[in-house]
Amino acid sequence: MRQYGREDLELLFRTADVMADRLQRAFLRRPLDGRIMMTAFFEPSTRTRLVHETAMLRLGGTVSGFADPSVTRAEGSTAESDEDILRMLDSYADVIVLRHPTTGRPAELAARLTGALLINGGDGTGEHPTQAMVDLYTLYRRFGSIDGLRLLLVNDLRMRCVNSLLLGLRNFDCEVSAVATDGMDRPEGEEADWASDGPPVTIGGSVVELLPKVDVLYSSPTVSLRSAAGDRTRPLTIDRRLLEEHAGRHLAVLHPLPRKGELATDVDDTPFNAYWAQATYGVAVRMALLTLMFDA
Amino acid sequence: MRQYGREDLELLFRTADVMADRLQRAFLRRPLDGRIMMTAFFEPSTRTRLVHETAMLRLGGTVSGFADPSVTRAEGSTAESDEDILRMLDSYADVIVLRHPTTGRPAELAARLTGALLINGGDGTGEHPTQAMVDLYTLYRRFGSIDGLRLLLVNDLRMRCVNSLLLGLRNFDCEVSAVATDGMDRPEGEEADWASDGPPVTIGGSVVELLPKVDVLYSSPTVSLRSAAGDRTRPLTIDRRLLEEHAGRHLAVLHPLPRKGELATDVDDTPFNAYWAQATYGVAVRMALLTLMFDA
Amino acid sequence: MRQYGREDLELLFRTADVMADRLQRAFLRRPLDGRIMMTAFFEPSTRTRLVHETAMLRLGGTVSGFADPSVTRAEGSTAESDEDILRMLDSYADVIVLRHPTTGRPAELAARLTGALLINGGDGTGEHPTQAMVDLYTLYRRFGSIDGLRLLLVNDLRMRCVNSLLLGLRNFDCEVSAVATDGMDRPEGEEADWASDGPPVTIGGSVVELLPKVDVLYSSPTVSLRSAAGDRTRPLTIDRRLLEEHAGRHLAVLHPLPRKGELATDVDDTPFNAYWAQATYGVAVRMALLTLMFDA
Numbered sequence: 100m101r102q103y104g105r106e107d108l109e110l111l112f113r114t115a116d117v118m119a120d121r122l123q124r125a126f127l128r129r130p131l132d133g134r135i136m137m138t139a140f141f142e143p144s145t146r147t148r149l150v151h152e153t154a155m156l157r158l159g160g161t162v163s164g165f166a167d168p169s170v171t172r173a174e175g176s177t178a179e180s181d182e183d184i185l186r187m188l189d190s191y192a193d194v195i196v197l198r199h200p201t202t203g204r205p206a207e208l209a210a211r212l213t214g215a216l217l218i219n220g221g222d223g224t225g226e227h228p229t230q231a232m233v234d235l236y237t238l239y240r241r242f243g244s245i246d247g248l249r250l251l252l253v254n255d256l257r258m259r260c261v262n263s264l265l266l267g268l269r270n271f272d273c274e275v276s277a278v279a280t281d282g283m284d285r286p287e288g289e290e291a292d293w294a295s296d297g298p299p300v301t302i303g304g305s306v307v308e309l310l311p312k313v314d315v316l317y318s319s320p321t322v323s324l325r326s327a328a329g330d331r332t333r334p335l336t337i338d339r340r341l342l343e344e345h346a347g348r349h350l351a352v353l354h355p356l357p358r359k360g361e362l363a364t365d366v367d368d369t370p371f372n373a374y375w376a377q378a379t380y381g382v383a384v385r386m387a388l389l390t391l392m393f394d395a
Numbered sequence: 396m397r398q399y400g401r402e403d404l405e406l407l408f409r410t411a412d413v414m415a416d417r418l419q420r421a422f423l424r425r426p427l428d429g430r431i432m433m434t435a436f437f438e439p440s441t442r443t444r445l446v447h448e449t450a451m452l453r454l455g456g457t458v459s460g461f462a463d464p465s466v467t468r469a470e471g472s473t474a475e476s477d478e479d480i481l482r483m484l485d486s487y488a489d490v491i492v493l494r495h496p497t498t499g500r501p502a503e504l505a506a507r508l509t510g511a512l513l514i515n516g517g518d519g520t521g522e523h524p525t526q527a528m529v530d531l532y533t534l535y536r537r538f539g540s541i542d543g544l545r546l547l548l549v550n551d552l553r554m555r556c557v558n559s560l561l562l563g564l565r566n567f568d569c570e571v572s573a574v575a576t577d578g579m580d581r582p583e584g585e586e587a588d589w590a591s592d593g594p595p596v597t598i599g600g601s602v603v604e605l606l607p608k609v610d611v612l613y614s615s616p617t618v619s620l621r622s623a624a625g626d627r628t629r630p631l632t633i634d635r636r637l638l639e640e641h642a643g644r645h646l647a648v649l650h651p652l653p654r655k656g657e658l659a660t661d662v663d664d665t666p667f668n669a670y671w672a673q674a675t676y677g678v679a680v681r682m683a684l685l686t687l688m689f690d691a
Numbered sequence: 692m693r694q695y696g697r698e699d700l701e702l703l704f705r706t707a708d709v710m711a712d713r714l715q716r717a718f719l720r721r722p723l724d725g726r727i728m729m730t731a732f733f734e735p736s737t738r739t740r741l742v743h744e745t746a747m748l749r750l751g752g753t754v755s756g757f758a759d760p761s762v763t764r765a766e767g768s769t770a771e772s773d774e775d776i777l778r779m780l781d782s783y784a785d786v787i788v789l790r791h792p793t794t795g796r797p798a799e800l801a802a803r804l805t806g807a808l809l810i811n812g813g814d815g816t817g818e819h820p821t822q823a824m825v826d827l828y829t830l831y832r833r834f835g836s837i838d839g840l841r842l843l844l845v846n847d848l849r850m851r852c853v854n855s856l857l858l859g860l861r862n863f864d865c866e867v868s869a870v871a872t873d874g875m876d877r878p879e880g881e882e883a884d885w886a887s888d889g890p891p892v893t894i895g896g897s898v899v900e901l902l903p904k905v906d907v908l909y910s911s912p913t914v915s916l917r918s919a920a921g922d923r924t925r926p927l928t929i930d931r932r933l934l935e936e937h938a939g940r941h942l943a944v945l946h947p948l949p950r951k952g953e954l955a956t957d958v959d960d961t962p963f964n965a966y967w968a969q970a971t972y973g974v975a976v977r978m979a980l981l982t983l984m985f986d987a
Contacts, residue, residue, distance in 0.1 A: 137741070137747050143465075146482070147463055149460070153488070156814075157429075162459065163745065165741075167465075169735075179949035183949060186967065187738060187948070187970055191741055340714075347404075353516060358479065378486060381486070444779070445729070445755055446779075446783065449755065452753045455725075458755060674782060674784040678782065
């Protein structure tokens with residue numbers, strides 16, 4: 100997300116508006132006709148893969164690739180290097196969507212490409228920039244503006260979607276609080292790094308006390324942790340009762356999905372639910388991104 | 396299959412005639428251009444997945460999705476709920492083809508969808524309606540009319556394809572006998588339910604004695620069973636010798652495939668073989684279904 | 692490769708020239724519009740699958756199929772016969788790309804098809820003809836002509852890509868030497884068979900002594916072998932030092948990829964590297980092959 104400034108993001112939002120609108124109507128043009136997207140998922144992720152494929156198909160492009168790293172293991176022995184695989188895709192595809200378990204690897208591999216564009220579809224504990232674009236677009240659509248919003252981030256703060264969201268929020272004038280589940284705090288250095296560039300972030304505190312004062316409650320996907328002693332640290336569960344007792348009327352709950360126990364299904368039918376809209380915007384935001392990347 | 400009456404099925408047949416004819420010629424139009432089909436296979440089935448993808452592609456549409464439930468398990472831990480996955484696909488796709496291991500689940504999930512159409516590609520021991528449409532179309536093509544036909548169903552009568560075929564046959568005036576392999580009988584209640592609405596069904600008897608009197612021999616895909624005592628119950632094997640000794644000249648053997656031991660390959664080159672035509676009609680019938688669903 | 696003569700190959704090369712050129716420009720026509728390619732990979736191979744899918748998509752066609760044999764195993768029990776699966780694909784697809792672990796099986800299955808064309812994407816220790824077409828095209832592009840070239844084949848000489856390359860080279864006037872890693876020699880009979888039809892092949896000798904005298908060094912993908920005594924036989928490693936010390940200035944190193952230890956990455960940035968061009972030509976050669984097969 101470091102490579103995108105406020106103007107880039109605002110252009111993306113306006114383009115996504117057009118795309119979201121186009122999804123409702125018959126297609127008038129196919130700007131990516133003849134283009135090929137290759138998905139290279141060295142770690143499976145059905146959501147991220149399918150949302151990019153959908154965006155590409157809606158723009159008239161075509162898709163191929165692999166959904167699972169096991170497929171890349173040739174007969175016999177060990178896997179081919181990811182660099183050789185990316186170089187292969189570079190000569191086949193116009194754009195590659197890469198999911199990689201190793202933090203920072205997409206940037207290294209992107210530097211080797213000569214023809215294809217690269218989209219980072221999530222790297223280790225690094226970044227998930229297109230998810231952050233969707234998160235920000237969801238705020239823009241729900242509130243009209245991101246400036247002035249007060250956000251509370253909860254649960255696993257080490258997740259790549261949190262990293263990318265924090266980097267994106269630096270472009271806007273908003274207040275951020277963050278409360279981690281035990282053992283899921285952001286590393287010290289990263290907090291400082293982020294804080295030095297962006298708006299104030301307050302780490303820690305009580306969710307129940309903070310909830311009435313914020314506009315947005317954002318939870319990352321979170322899995323319970325087993326400690327050395329064998330105890331389980333459970334994430335905060337966002338449910339209807341918590342929200343009805345403590346949240347302001349206009350609170351929006353965001354979650355990139357998939358969810359486990361940290362977001363109860365009884366929130367689905369409340370006005371706090373912004374995560375389905377968020378999921379739906381996924382297609383339009385990737386369509387906007389592809390259109391801008393290809394200058395199409 | 397309960398939602399389709401005789402007029403629906405006859406319209407489907409006439410449309411499939413057009414589609415089967417169109418497959419032989421150059422494409423003049425692409426009625427599903429710009430539409431996306433997502434395959435959601437929570438249980439693998441290459442035939443069902445590929446036949447739907449083929450039908451969609453032949454109509455000018457595009458395809459994406461997942462062939463295998465393992466792909467939907469995100470990194471770490473447990474699977475996302477199928478409802479959340481379907482809701483995601485609802486916002487990506489125009490039509491979803493769902494294969495699910497749990498009986499009745501497609502109907503429950505369909506009720507949650509707001510945008511996409513849903514095709515049941517087989518659910519547990521419930522239904523496999525598009526297979527029944529292909530079976531019925533095969534009879535219509537082979538005999539000109541389904542009315543008046545005498546059918547003998549053999550082997551595993553608990554299969555979803557049998558359920559759907561029986562429901563479909565209620566719309567026509569035909570006689571049905573059914574002889575299960577030991578341990579593969581239909582549950583009592585279901586027989587009664589079906590019998591009360593449709594034409595007479597005779598359960599049990601000798602295949603060898605019934606064979607000369609019927610027009611159609613239908614076997615479900617069947618796997619041998621191991622009893623508590625460790626014996627194996629083998630399905631009836633339909634082979635050339637059985638047919639040449641006992642079947643009438645015009646007998647048609649149907650089988651949805653894939654086959655194991657219950658249908659010998661020496662039937663392939665006999666005039667009894669209607670199952671390859673049946674397999675071939677699979678594309679045209681799904682093309683007809685998609686065309687009608689989309690009113691395209 | 693036995694079914695292609697010199698004129699066929701030269702036509703393929705000229706067509707691939709057109710395709711390689713077309714890849715650089717906007718698409719003017721979509722000769723395979725409305726056609727479906729099905730990939731049937733009874734053994735996974737990401738490279739072979741994706742290069743064929745890319746070629747099909749670049750020609751305006753569509754793709755579907757399965758990347759992995761596990762997908763073809765229906766619920767419960769044993770796999771369907773490959774013949775039944777191919778017959779299914781025959782009624783769905785216009786062209787099938789088949790990868791099969793059993794030598795000779797693609798030719799047997801091709802004889803059963805009634806509608807679809809078949810491309811052998813590699814069979815056991817048999818052939819990999821489209822790889823050989825790419826290898827030959829790479830020589831044609833690099834040297835202008837294959838006649839007169841001196842080739843040295845090293846490492847695992849039992850591989851299917853070597854079989855197909857040797858069969859292809861029979862159509863040209865060139866000298867071939869071959870030095871196997873211990874335990875990776877070609878079977879006696881095959882050498883004789885090949886030698887009787889084609890140009891002279893010298894088996895054995897020292898790579899270091901042969902290297903200065905050849906134009907092309909070709910290594911197959913090679914895995915180290917564990918002997919009965921537990922020792923490992925390692926393949927020859929082609930690296931920058933070996934080439935700079937012993938190779939002629941114009942030597943071209945070819946390798947079908949993926950590579951393990953037998954081709955060092957320090958060759959990548961040398962002028963000896965012809966394997967990236969070879970990988971890149973993969974798409975244009977398959978586009979040419981498809982265009983010629985469909986007479987499109």
